[in-house]
Amino acid sequence: MTRKTGNLILIGMITGAVLGAIGGYYLPEFFFKISFLGTVFLNALKMIVVPLIVASMIMGVTSLGDIRKLGKTAGYTFLFYLTTTGLSVFVGLIMVNLLRPGIGVEQLGTDVSDIVAKGQGKTLIDVVVGLIPENIIDAAARADILPLIFFSLLFGAILTSIGEKGKPVVAFFEAINLVIMKMVTIIIYFAPIGVLAIIGEIVARERDSVQDLLSRLGMYTLTVILALLVHALITLPLLLRFIAKRRPFGYFKNMGEALATAFTTASSSATLPLTMDLVEERNKVDSRAASFVLPLGATINMDGTAMYEAVAAIFIAQVYGIDLSIGQQVVIFLTATLASIGAAGIPHAGTVMMVFVLTAVDLPLEGIGFIWAIDWFLDRCRTTVNVWGDSVGAAVVGSTKEFTSYTAASDKIEPSQPNE
Numbered sequence: 001m002t003r004k005t006g007n008l009i010l011i012g013m014i015t016g017a018v019l020g021a022i023g024g025y026y027l028p029e030f031f032f033k034i035s036f037l038g039t040v041f042l043n044a045l046k047m048i049v050v051p052l053i054v055a056s057m058i059m060g061v062t063s064l065g066d067i068r069k070l071g072k073t074a075g076y077t078f079l080f081y082l083t084t085t086g087l088s089v090f091v092g093l094i095m096v097n098l099l100r101p102g103i104g105v106e107q108l109g110t111d112v113s114d115i116v117a118k119g120q121g122k123t124l125i126d127v128v129v130g131l132i133p134e135n136i137i138d139a140a141a142r143a144d145i146l147p148l149i150f151f152s153l154l155f156g157a158i159l160t161s162i163g164e165k166g167k168p169v170v171a172f173f174e175a176i177n178l179v180i181m182k183m184v185t186i187i188i189y190f191a192p193i194g195v196l197a198i199i200g201e202i203v204a205r206e207r208d209s210v211q212d213l214l215s216r217l218g219m220y221t222l223t224v225i226l227a228l229l230v231h232a233l234i235t236l237p238l239l240l241r242f243i244a245k246r247r248p249f250g251y252f253k254n255m256g257e258a259l260a261t262a263f264t265t266a267s268s269s270a271t272l273p274l275t276m277d278l279v280e281e282r283n284k285v286d287s288r289a290a291s292f293v294l295p296l297g298a299t300i301n302m303d304g305t306a307m308y309e310a311v312a313a314i315f316i317a318q319v320y321g322i323d324l325s326i327g328q329q330v331v332i333f334l335t336a337t338l339a340s341i342g343a344a345g346i347p348h349a350g351t352v353m354m355v356f357v358l359t360a361v362d363l364p365l366e367g368i369g370f371i372w373a374i375d376w377f378l379d380r381c382r383t384t385v386n387v388w389g390d391s392v393g394a395a396v397v398g399s400t401k402e403f404t405s406y407t408a409a410s411d412k413i414e415p416s417q418p419n420e
C-alpha cells in the first residue's frame, strides 16, 4: 500500500469515526441496522489473529537463529514492558492525587455482580497455569493468546535446533506469515466503513451515558485522559526519540490506522494484525523484533490499562471517602501493573481485573458499578495507548544491537549500522 493510500484510509477512518459518533447520537435506529458492517470488519481482523501470531512468532524466533539472541531480546522486551508500565501507573497516581476527581461525586451505580464474579478468584498463579495449554487447538479456538505464544516460542526455538530437517517447516510458516500480512492490507481498505459502523452503534447504544461522561464522571474521565495523554505524548515519544532514535511524530503518524482501529475495537488483540503491518511495513522495524514484541505486548504490555486501574481504584476510594496511605498506594501501583499483565487484549478485560486491585486494598467492589457507565469510552482510550506502547516497544527493542538496523525508514535519524 502506498503512503498516499494509507493517508486516505486514515482520513477515511477519522471521518468514519466522527460521522459515526454524530450519526449514532441522532440516528440510532439506522446505526443499529448497519452494525453488522462493524461486526464483519471486526471478525475479519479476529479471523487472522491466530495464524498471524503462530506464524509470526515461529518465524521471528527461527530467524533470530540463536537461542542466546532470543534470551537477550526477551530480556530487553520485558525490561521495556515493565519500565513503561511502571512509568505510566506513576503518572496516573500523580494525576489522580492532584486532581482528586472522586471528591464530592455521589455514589450511584449499575449492578456489576457479573463482572465481579468474572474477576474474583483470578490470581497470578492462574495466569501462569494458563500459559501452558491443556490443548493447543482449544486455546487457538478460544483465541487465548498467551498459551499460543508460549507454544509458538517453544516450537520455534526447537525448530532451530533440528537443522536441515526443519527448513521446510520454517519456509512454510514464513509463507503463511506473508500471506496473512497481505490479507491485512486488504482488510485495511474496509476500515473506514468498519469504524463508521462500530462507532455509530456504540454511540447509539450508549447515548444515555454521554450525560454521565460530561457531568458526573467528567472529572474522572478528564483525569484518565490527561494521564493517558502525558504517557502517550511525552513519556513514550521520549523513549522513542532517545533510545530508538526515531522521530516520534513520523512514527506516530505511520501508526495512524492501527491506533484508530484500537480506539474503534477496544481490543489490542483484534488490532494486532494492523499493528504488525504498520510497524514493519511503514515504520520499518526489524520484523524479527516486531514479531516477538508485538504479539506478546498485545496481551501483557498494557500501559493504558495499568494506569487506568490505578486511577480508577483511587477514584473509587475518593468517592467512598476512604483515605489511602502511601503503603496502600504502593499496593495499588503493584497490583495495577500485575492486573494489566493478566488482562486479555479484549474489550473491558481491564475493568474485570479491577476486582483484583480493589480487593488488594479492601476497597468496595461495587465501586466498579459507577465507573462502568463510561467504560465503553475509556476502554477505547486506554486500548489506543496500549497499542501505541507496544509499537514504541517494537522500535526500542528493534534498535538494540541484536537486530539489523533499519532500512530506509523515512523517519529514521541515525544512519544504518552494519549488521553485528
Ligand code: ASP
Pocket (backbone or CB within 6 Å): 266, 267, 268, 269, 302, 304, 305, 343, 344, 345, 346, 347, 348, 349, 350, 351, 379, 382, 383, 386
Ligand atoms: N481493552 C483493552 C485492550 O484490549 C484491555 C482493557 O480492558 O483494558 O487492550
